[in-house]
Amino acid sequence: NYSKTFPLLLTMWSFVGLSQERITADFGKPSQQEFAMTSYQRAPMASAVVLFEKEKTYFRLVDNRIRLVKEFHRKIKVFNAQRFEDNTVEIVFRSDKSIKETVQKITAITHNGSLQNYVGDDKIFTKELSPYYSIKTFTFPNVNDGSILEYRYTLYSNNLFALDGWSFQGKLPRIYSEMETEIPGNFVYNKVLVGNEKLDINEVKLRKDCFSLPGYVKNADCEAGVYAMKDVPPFRVEEYMLSASNYLARINFELQAEYDHKGYKTDYSKDWDDIDKQFRTEKNIGGQLKASFFKGKIPESIQNLSDPLEKARAVYSWIQEYYTWNGRFDFWSDVRVKNAYENRTGSVSEINLSLINALDAVGLDAKIMLLSTRENGLPTRTYPVLSEFNYLICFLRINDTDYLLDASSKFVPFNMVPFRALNLYGRVMDFRKGSYWYDIRPYAKNVLMVRSNLSIGSDAQLEGEVQETRLGYVAIERREKLAAQESNEYASRDGYDALGITTGNYRMEGVRVIGDRLIETYDMKLELEEIDEIVYFRPLEHQAYYKENPFQLSSRSYPVELGYPLTITNLMKLDTGAGFEVESLPENKVVALPDNGGSLNVVYSEANGVINIRLNLKITKDRFAPAYYQGLKDFFSQLITLQSKDIIALKRVGK
Numbered sequence: 001n002y003s004k005t006f007p008l009l010l011t012m013w014s015f016v017g018l019s020q021e022r023i024t025a026d027f028g029k030p031s032q033q034e035f036a037m038t039s040y041q042r043a044p045m046a047s048a049v050v051l052f053e054k055e056k057t058y059f060r061l062v063d064n065r066i067r068l069v070k071e072f073h074r075k076i077k078v079f080n081a082q083r084f085e086d087n088t089v090e091i092v093f094r095s096d097k098s099i100k101e102t103v104q105k106i107t108a109i110t111h112n113g114s115l116q117n118y119v120g121d122d123k124i125f126t127k128e129l130s131p132y133y134s135i136k137t138f139t140f141p142n143v144n145d146g147s148i149l150e151y152r153y154t155l156y157s158n159n160l161f162a163l164d165g166w167s168f169q170g171k172l173p174r175i176y177s178e179m180e181t182e183i184p185g186n187f188v189y190n191k192v193l194v195g196n197e198k199l200d201i202n203e204v205k206l207r208k209d210c211f212s213l214p215g216y217v218k219n220a221d222c223e224a225g226v227y228a229m230k231d232v233p234p235f236r237v238e239e240y241m242l243s244a245s246n247y248l249a250r251i252n253f254e255l256q257a258e259y260d261h262k263g264y265k266t267d268y269s270k271d272w273d274d275i276d277k278q279f280r281t282e283k284n285i286g287g288q289l290k291a292s293f294f295k296g297k298i299p300e301s302i303q304n305l306s307d308p309l310e311k312a313r314a315v316y317s318w319i320q321e322y323y324t325w326n327g328r329f330d331f332w333s334d335v336r337v338k339n340a341y342e343n344r345t346g347s348v349s350e351i352n353l354s355l356i357n358a359l360d361a362v363g364l365d366a367k368i369m370l371l372s373t374r375e376n377g378l379p380t381r382t383y384p385v386l387s388e389f390n391y392l393i394c395f396l397r398i399n400d401t402d403y404l405l406d407a408s409s410k411f412v413p414f415n416m417v418p419f420r421a422l423n424l425y426g427r428v429m430d431f432r433k434g435s436y437w438y439d440i441r442p443y444a445k446n447v448l449m450v451r452s453n454l455s456i457g458s459d460a461q462l463e464g465e466v467q468e469t470r471l472g473y474v475a476i477e478r479r480e481k482l483a484a485q486e487s488n489e490y491a492s493r494d495g496y497d498a499l500g501i502t503t504g505n506y507r508m509e510g511v512r513v514i515g516d517r518l519i520e521t522y523d524m525k526l527e528l529e530e531i532d533e534i535v536y537f538r539p540l541e542h543q544a545y546y547k548e549n550p551f552q553l554s555s556r557s558y559p560v561e562l563g564y565p566l567t568i569t570n571l572m573k574l575d576t577g578a579g580f581e582v583e584s585l586p587e588n589k590v591v592a593l594p595d596n597g598g599s600l601n602v603v604y605s606e607a608n609g610v611i612n613i614r615l616n617l618k619i620t621k622d623r624f625a626p627a628y629y630q631g632l633k634d635f636f637s638q639l640i641t642l643q644s645k646d647i648i649a650l651k652r653v654g655k
Contacts, residue, residue, distance in 0.1 A: 020200050022228065023176040025052040027073060030111050030148045037077055038146075042231055043173040047083035050174040051075045051148070057163055058182035059211060068162050070155040076172070078147045086172070088139045089151060094159060095134040101157040103136050108151035110140045117141045119151075161255055161268075161387070163189065168229040169197065169249035171237070178228035179251060184211040184220045186259040190383070195249035196557050201228035227251050239550035240560050242423060243377040247558040254385055272427075275384045276435050284335040285368065285392075286431070288353045291360035293338065303362055308398045311362055316414050319355045320407040320514075329373075331390050348408040349392045355407045356394045369395040369404065369438065371426030374561070378424060381437060391421055395428045395438065404440065411479040413515035416443045419473060422563045422622075442564035442622050446472030449568075450543050454524075455575040456650065460535050462526040462574075467519065473564050475518040479511060499542055501526045533652040534583060539613050540602070540643040543570050549640050551633040560624040560632055570615040576650055582606050583649035591638050594631050597621050600639055602646070611648065 030051075040049040053074040060069050078084050089108070093101040108119035117140075124138045140149045155162075166179035178201070183189065193199065203226045210222035235248055258266045270278075280286040302318060305311040323346055330347035337353050340346025346354070359366035370389045372379050379388040394405040403415045412418050422442050429435045447470065454464035470478050496503065502525045509519040529536045545568050551560070576582065591600040598619040605612050617639065624632060 020228075020230070022178065022201060022226065023052060023230075025054075025073065025075060027107070027150065027152055028109060028116075030075065030150070034075075034077060034148060035111075035113065035146070037079075039079055040077075040173055040175070043234055046173050046234060047080040048076050048078045048086070048172055050170075050172050050177070051077050052176050053174065054178045054180065055166055056180040056182075059184055059187070061213060062156060065158060068157045068160060070157075070162075071152070072155070073152040074150070076149045078143060078149065079145065081143050081145050081147065084143065087143050087149075088137060091136045091153060091155075092129070092133055093136070093155060094132060094157070094162070095128065096132040099132075099157070099159045101155060101159065101162065103153055103155050106136065106138070106151070106153040108138055108140060109149075110142050111148040111150065112142060112144060112146070115142075160187065160258070163253050163255070165250055165252040166227070167248050167250045169195065169232050169235045171234055173234045174229070174232040176228065176230055177232055178226065181223070181225040181227075181253075182207065182210055183223045183225070185222060186220060187255065188257040188259075190254045190256050192252045192254075192380075193250075194252060195247055197229055197232060197249035199227055200230045201226055203227075236553050236556075238553055238556065240562050241558060242374050242561050245377040270384060272384055272435050275386065276429065276431060279368075279429055280431050284331075284333060284349075285353075285429075288335055288337045288350075289357060289360075289368075290337060291357045293341075294354070294358045294361040297341075298358055298361060308364060312359060312364055312396060312398060312403070313414050315358050315362060315364075316355065316405055316407055319351065319358055320410060323351045323354065323407065324410075325351060325408040329390055331392060348406070351408045352392050352394050352406060355405060359394070359396060365397050367395045367397075367431075368429040369393050369426045370429060371421060371440065372423055373420050374423045374563075375420070376423075379427070381425075389427070393417065393421065393426070402438075409476075411476045411483070411514055416473075416476075419476070419563055443472050444565055446474050446564050446566050447569075448474045448545060448566075450570045452524075452543070452570075452572040452574075454572065456528070456535070456577055456580055458577070458579045460528045460530045462528050462537065463524065465521065466524050467521045470518045474566070478518055478520075479514075482508075482511065496542065499526070501542055535580060535650040535652070537574075537648045537650070538644065538646060539572055539574070539648055540570065540615060540646055543572075544643045545617075546636060546639060546643075549633065549636045551629065551636055553629075553633075556626055556629040559626060560629060562619060562622050562624075564622050566617075566619045568615070568617040570613070572611075572613040574611040574613070574648075576609045576611065578609075579652060579654060580650040581609070581653050582611065583651040585611070585648055586642075586646040589638070589642065591635055593619075593635050594628060597624060597628065597631075598635065600635065600642075602642055604648075615642075 034051055040046055043049065054072070056071045058069055060067055076086070091103050093103050095101065106124055110117040119138045119140065124136060126134060126136050128134050143149065163181070163183075168174065168177040205224045207222045207224040209219040210224070212219040229249060232249060235244060237244055255268045257268060260266070298315065299318065302311060302314040305314060323340065323344060326345050326347060328347040330349050335347065335349045335353065337350055337357065340350035341354060353368070356366040356368060369392070371391050371393065372389050373391050376390045377388065379385065396403040396405055404417050405415065406412060406418055406421060409418050417440055422440060425437050425439050427435050428438045449469045451467045452464060454462055456462050503522045505523040507521045510516045511518060526542070585604040585606060588604060589600070589602045593599065598621070601614070601616045603614045
């Protein structure tokens with residue numbers, strides 16, 4: 001019977017019984033102190049602060065079925081309504097056939113002193129996001145400076161995996177954030193604390209007789225947990241980072257095992273040997289490995305190639321040209337290689353499984369590699385969490401050399417991973433010897449070289465020819481932009497119009513040779529500023545790759561993930577002609593990043609009426625630890641200053 005008390009998993013990290021006092025809140029009754037607040041001392045520039053938030057998660061019998069229940073309550077104080085961006089609340093929930101979730105008892109209030117504006121039921125909207133998810137939305141009315149926004153709801157789920165955790169941190173600062181759990185002893189969860197913040201309350205206790213089922217004499221005991229943080233700083237999203245989920249202060253739960261009423265155990269958290277066996281026969285992954293399907297479809301000219309690497313490149317190009325990506329990943333469902341082949345279009349998984357099959361069909365050693373995109377978050381390495389993977393590429397080994405291939409993009413060359421998949425590491429699914437982790441390394445030669453041959457006429461008009469050469473990820477980015485154009489005309493750099501630059505006579509080389517250099521050449525004209533017969537020109541401004549400093553925070557607790565190393569070279573030859581002579585040139589400058597992380601060199605020289613300018617920017621690493629943040633910030637600050645303030649002054653002569 002159900003009277004058996006099952007062993008509880010009370011610790012997955014070293015629990016310390018922190019006994020700070022819990023904070024509670026009565027819904028609909030903000031305090032006078034909360035109304036009196038005009039700012040939050042720990043984040044004085046914040047537009048608002050979360051005064052209180054709590055999620056209580058427990059299991060109950062609902063309609064004769066065990067349901068996971070989440071009761072949610074949040075209260076927000078608005079300081080600056082004009083800058084506050086969270087008037088609209090979105091609640092995402094599962095709505096597919098197998099997993100049913102419902103969101104009920106939504107109550108939302110805008111408090112303005114004693115005046116309360118409720119959100120009516122007719123102002124709560126439900127919309128389908130995908131075949132698997134729906135969303136409920138509502139917007140708080142009458143939000144002003146000083147308003148307190150409060151809402152609560154209850155979510156019911158038949159999915160035991162919906163107890164996935166709680167984020168204590170977000171873009172608003174939080175005064176108090178709590179997760180309370182009540183887990184019957186027959187459910188065992190792994191728990192992991194993520195981020196740099198510490199728990200202020202961390203209590204796990206045994207609670208007797210907390211869960212009952214009809215027909216069973218004795219109730220089950222529960223693991224009762226309270227996890228809370230106080231005065232949590234806001235998390236600032238910035239350029240060049242992986243998914244915020246990697247760094248937000250959060251507690252993650254993963255269902256490890258379940259015991260039924262007879263004491264039989266079902267393991268959900270398996271080791272990789274179990275996962276490897278599962279994937280061999282899983283219909284959307286291993287079940288789509290069908291090399292025989294492609295044997296009669298690959299052109300004979302490819303099959304007859306003798307060199308393995310040449311053959312692999314040819315197969316890759318054939319798949320890349322044959323398929324068009326439909327914009328979907330479709331990792332865990334609806335993956336059908338045969339249908340994708342017949343339709344000549346498919347998801348990332350279908351295209352890359354086709355690539356693996358085609359390589360196998362010509363006798364090459366290709367395997368599935370699972371990974372997570374940059375936006376999706378890093379997969380856990382300590383134990384398998386399959387839900388953390390959302391992407392599939394091809395791992396190929398030829399003569400002890402490894403190649404990572406993704407044919408879903410028309411513009412990514414052989415042995416390059418698209419930028420969206422540059423997420424540190426993935427899992428190679430070797431079904432014979434066992435799967436293993438493998439580091440993802442970006443392509444190293446990413447180059448932008450700009451050569452400008454310009455002259456100044458007597459009318460103070462700058463004109464001449466500019467040639468831009470790109471290689472690597474810089475070329476991929478540019479090819480994608482060119483492909484999105486409706487015409488073949490030159491897609492000018494951002495900001496050219498604002499600078500008064502006009503272009504024409506555009507030519508392009510190598511646009512269809514995906515692994516080769518992309519070369520663009522065009523003519524440009526610019527009317528220079530002239531004051532009292534002195535002409536002024538900012539030579540680095542119009543070729544600025546970075547328009548502004550991407551690093552604006554006072555400090556950063558997570559790494560800077562540039563994605564790939566980069567070299568930018570800007571060579572300019574400026575003929576002043578007979579009508580001008582140099583009044584002044586900017587100073588030469590050298591700036592270096594610590595530990596050979598990069599360098600910036602700018603050199604100005606003049607001889608016989610010709611000014612030569614050379615800018616060389618090198619970023620030698622694809623990622624930097626948080627300790628290097630200030631150095632990077634200063635480095636890019638000096639680059640932006642050079643671009644905007646380095647001025648060449650030319651004086652008219654011969655008048």
